[in-house]
Amino acid sequence: MQKSLLIDPDKCTSCLQCEMACSFEHEGSFNPARSRIKIFEFEHGKRAVPYTCTQCAEAWCVHACPVEALVRNPETGAVEVKDDVCVGCKVCTIACPFGTVNYNPDTGKVIKCDLCHGDPKCAEACPTDAIVYVDSSWTGLDRMRRWAGHVDTNQSAKA
Amino acid sequence: MSWQGQILRVNLTKGTAEAEPLNMEWANAYIGERGLGTKYLYENVDPKCDPMGPDNVLIFATGPLNGTMASTSGRYAVLCKSPLTGAIGDSNSGGKFGAFLKYAGYDLLLIEGKADKPVYLHIDDDSVEILPADEIWGTGVWHTEEWIKSRHQNPQLKIASIGEAGENGVLYACVVNDLHRAAGRCGVGAVMGSKNLKAVAAYGTRGVTVDDPAKFMEVVKDTHAKLAASGGREELTEGGTHPMIDMMQE
Structure with missing residues (x-):
């Protein structure tokens, strides 16, 4: 479930x-x-x-990411950020209509809810x-x- | 302990703001914001000074648990020589201001001197600015908070400010933070007004860490459960601190 x-x-x-x-x-x-x-x-x-983040089924952020750093976890349904892939381009932060993907200047990566x-x-x-x-x-x-x-x-x- | 390890000393006469190391000896000996703040007050103010004069100091102090998930850890203290009693004045308040002062990296804020015209303090991590407050002098704390947040385009700023009572030296004037929270005792608002300091606005990204996260959260959850099950909570939820007035006057 x-x-x-x-x-x-x-x-x-x-x-x-x-x-x-x-x-x-x-x-x-x-x-x-x-x-x-x-x-x-x-x-x-x-x-x-x-x-x-409401974990959109058809997620704008996933479509926008040029390096496939945003990946859906099949078990939880959450879109997770792969830190080793993310290049910090922030395109997903623009694509998300709800503003729930944000950039962390301390790490140079984006952060979003992954449902832990x-x-x-x-x-x-x-x-x-x-x-x-x-x-x-x-x-x-x-x-x-x-x-x-x-x-x-x-x-x-x-x- | 979850100290940030530094305090911020602001001198409004000179227009300076400098970070200095937290005195760990005092932090360990006088645990909590009230104890630590009182020690800093005791060591930084001449007991014979005019409480409404530039030689008084105004202290915003946090404790070791401030900014963490521990119950009631949001409390912070405002201290000065009280214009109401002439003795040590220690007032405290809840809300989010204390936590965000700490997230900015400061365990304690010590304000000396007096600005020659109305000012407010804007703290954003390392950036500390003393800025003109002419446009908000004479207005209430709600307007003050709104004005500062919109001016800095940061709705997440947490603000402690005074209204007209503090500006005009009313001896029981409060310092109000997060719109609804008041450090209401000892006339700390009057002392803030005597320094021409309208508000302190803080935002920080440094976070607060603890030595043993797993153990810390275990204790936090246990305390939450105990407090939720303890008596007297309903009275406070319904009536705020009013049901405690008799006890506090003793």
Whole structure:
């Protein structure tokens, strides 16, 4: 079963645990500046939204890469950067419509979410379940259930 | 320990900013941002100085866990000789400013002197600039944060600033960071205002490392679980620090 990160902004408190966990896993230091997932605040911090790569099936970044440094991991479905191949040309950062591939000037390579090879540390670190790792084919299941409750006429009649 | 090993000393009278090594003897003896900051204050300020004069120093101090995933490690302290009590003033706040000061590479920021006109400090790793703040003097902290972020085209800057209360020497004025977080005790905002310092903006890419990552994360996860299960958390979640006022006044 392929899995995806499922993000629920309503639950995010902007604590940055995900950014710290991500950078700790990939860089060995707590360093939000090098995190593959980012929290964005809106309305003066009233709302916070985590955002990262959604691992497009037809990925712009993979098509754009001139040296085939972006390779899909068949097990996780994630597009991973092969550091020994990447030449740091940054064409993928231009091609990605969502901005989730970024350049790391410290290494001269690009960085993006690789789902931590199937064990995403952001989801593990999130204290409010704003980020969870679930079956790719059923990311809408909770939302469907919520709406299903609204059309449950038997339930409405009781209320 | 996850120290960066250096502090930043800014002199607003001279317009200088210099990094110097963190005194590791003090860092080990006075553990945590409050202890370390107090030691630096004690060694850098004349106890007889006018708290609102240029001889007072204003310190932003972080602790060894700041910037890591450890619970409550976001706290940082603002210290100075308090204009309210005339004694050691130590105020602390949460949010992200303390962590980002450390990500920029500084365990502690020490501000001396007084600028001759309103200024703000912009820290981006090695780059430290003292810049004019005339355009934001007289405005609130929300506008100040927005203005600085847009001026530097960096929405990820973390900012600690004062509003009109601090500018005008209100003796209980706060230093506010990340829009909603306040170092509200001891009048640290008034001292910041007395130095004509409107804001400190920090962003850093250096990260914070720990000696034994596996062991560190084991303890962090264990502490998270214990805190989540402990009592009293709901009160703080609902009412912030207000439920603690009685305790803090003792």
